[in-house]
Amino acid sequence: MNIKQKLEKGETLVFEECRDFCDLIFENKVSKTELVEILNLINKDKFTSSMLAGFATSMREISVKVEADNNVIDNCGTGGDGSSTFNISTISSLIASCCGVKVAKHGNKSITSKSGSADVLNELGINVNMPTDRISQCLSQHNFAFMFAPLHHSAMRYVAEARKEISPDKTIFNLLGPLTNPAGARRQLIGVYSEDVMVAMAEALIKLGVERAMVIHSLDGLDEISIFDKTKILKIDNNNIQEEYFDPSDYFDITNYKLDDLKVSTPKESAQIIMNIVSDNQTGAALDIALTNAAFVLLVGKPELTFTEALDICKQKISDGSVKNQITRLVNFSNVG
16 A cells, blocks of 8 residues: 555554655655645644654755764754744854854745745855855854755755645645754754644654754744743653743743834844844843743753853853854854855
């Protein structure tokens, strides 16, 4: 029985079936029509962790890798929350990289948002098209590197037309970005667009060998740690999953925060907010959500810290100019050679 017949009968695919089917996709041996049919059938049921792990394993095997040590952290969300906020995960990754952890950030240009991570980094003057050896050097020397997804996952071109036809509905491929870090990051902070996919994502991470991670989704819909409402967190450590909630009102006066203060229409606007933050000229919601998410990236790398301790470290790196200097270093490094 082929997987289409199995899905039509309402049966769940196993890891090996998904891995092998994805191999065929990436070898361009699956027609667009067949792929659309199968992705729509998968959409009728919830993605299981085995299905996610199977697709991700296939995608990992053919990706262009970046050499890195096992302690790197990725801070990569699924996107798709529809919030149009500035690039929170990008600035939080940059802040965390100044706090003694290495961040190998996986990302793309805008697909569902007004500004993707690659878009805002380009706007800041950071070259996102470096060869893999330079990315490794950047990570080693500066504790931060960006991996532009199309350069590492070129076979994704074989699913582009099918995904476009299914759009605006999401497919299983919307969840694979955070599961396919080219530097093999085993420590991750992953924001997801829906609470419904959190458990499958967490279990898939365990199947894929993650060491420590947090899968997050805020009750207000953001795929970030929110400062407007509680955020649900599935914390993964040593193959165990623990559910927690982060309540921003325990740490901030959230009464004056407005989501509109975070919204942007262009990468240029997002870059301006980021530069205001790193220049210590930003207050309110934008600054606090950047610091909060940076603190959680730091906690993934240094779980011995409390949130308050991590937050204070991140604040210090803003106020002493470290993060602004980091951007300057990355601009210089990425545009040489």
